[in-house]
Amino acid sequence: MSLECPLCKSADIADFEQDRRRRYFRCQECYLVFADPECLLSPEEEKAVYDKHENVVEDEGYRRFLSRLATPLMEKMGEGAKQGLDFGCGPGPALAAMLEEAGHQMAVYDPYFAPNLSVLDATYDFVTCTEAIEHFYMPHREWRQLLSLVKPGGWLAIMTKLVIDAPAFKSWHYKNDPTHVSFFSRETFRFLAERDGLDVDFVGNDVILLRKKNE
Template sequence: MPDGYEKDPAMTNQYCPLCRRETAQLYFKDRKRDYLHCSHCDLVFVPPAFHFSYAEERAYYDLHENDVGDAGYRRFLSRCAEPLLARLPAASRGLDFGCGPGPALAAMLEARGHSVALYDRHYANHPQVLKEQYDFICATEVLEHLHNPEDELTRLWGCLKPGGVMAIMTKLVISRERFANWHYKNDPTHIIFFSRDTLRWLACHWQAQLEFVADDVIFLTKP
């Protein structure tokens, strides 16, 4: 770590927001933000000093156009939906966590006979749905936005029935060298970044079965 870096306000919280260990060290730094790395669970994360406020996040998300009927968007989501559908019993009940303003994934799953509850901090803030139990939970392009991943993921895991599947879509960190030119980190609302080793740590922590379905599609099955 560079001399004097511990005085940077971005480093006042050096603990990892996922495993809560005080093992964070500087991983990468660009003109806008710092990125820290946890040596225990391998998470890369942006310190809180660089996080957007709720209003700033909402204004940024409102620029996105995720139309339920957009064919390209549905093809993108199908890389998660199709392998999930192959595993679900008929008439399963699920939760689309971080569904956004256009819950296309939920519509795709409901069209195949499943029921899907919606939750999104900005667009479907219905906390009561986080007190129920589900056969599956989808978190597509949402993990990278979590401010408190340990709390939020633990709560989600508690909503999943035994034998249920948590279906995740998120781009994964491969190496420090690739991270330097990685477009995914440039979204200012992306504040945590998982690697395969992070997901292995999470699966071990939860005693879950882990499956890498595709480069950015991951299934965790609850015992």
């Protein structure tokens, strides 16, 4: 079987794990772990899973979860209102609401729940992507798109659970969601930061703040 990495397009791919649901591979170049492309859901099947999510703007527990990204991001950006985009906002754009309440101007985009393509024609002081990047079937495409949306000197803030190693992956609940297909690690984000000229900062176990360098 001929495979290439869906993130960096390398052909240097190795088997990583096999469970009763799917087979997983790891790129030896950027260290992305990805599910067997033969197991990807159709758009209809994928949306049916998302429709079961109960993320609502007013949910205080969900807001506390999102504050793990929002708080350090706002600290990094400093004073003053900024223009931001929440990419992959889902059915309940709580993060955008929280950032608006903090004084920032927000746009939202989601291919299923907020498919307003016009917001992708602008650039922003910051772009957030929480619990979405692991869903990307073609992360090379979405990664380039995310970078194109960030102004020089701006921030890309990502929240996703990170791969640690093969033994931890074997029993990792995160891979059991059929819509989770692209699994990043610190090594992956370091690779992307070096390749694309970004500064990277890891906050806790699942928040990654990347700054686009000034041109």
